[in-house]
Amino acid sequence: MDRDDEQLPRRRVYGADHDHPGPRSDRRYAELVGGPLDGLLLDITHWTPADTGADTGTGIALATELGQFGPGGRSLYHPRPAAPDRWDWTGDTP
Numbered sequence: 001m002d003r004d005d006e007q008l009p010r011r012r013v014y015g016a017d018h019d020h021p022g023p024r025s026d027r028r029y030a031e032l033v034g035g036p037l038d039g040l041l042l043d044i045t046h047w048t049p050a051d052t053g054a055d056t057g058t059g060i061a062l063a064t065e066l067g068q069f070g071p072g073g074r075s076l077y078h079p080r081p082a083a084p085d086r087w088d089w090t091g092d093t094p
Contacts, residue, residue: 014040014062035075035089036066042077042087052079059090067092 012021013029014037023029029041042062044052053059059078067073069092077087 011039011041014042016043030079030085030087032062032077033086033088035077035092036064037062037075037077038089052084059087061093069094 011023013023014032016022023041027043028045030044032038032040032042051060059076061074061076064073064075065071067075072094074093076090076093078090080086080088
């Protein structure tokens, strides 16, 4: 492991390989706040405002078995306008 990786906090990244679940120093992340994915990091390194739904206010739907609808369900998260590195949960959808 290189020195930069050792300085990053040991947090899990949504959708990351279970063998390498932590953040990497060469990536950009948003923290998921609230809901079933609370505290996970989302890799947004190459995302544009259109990808995040920030320009339309729609946000994104992330697959999770932990939400209200169980397997196959999704949790909805939106970037905070004043803090785009924190995304708030707004509910679940089937």
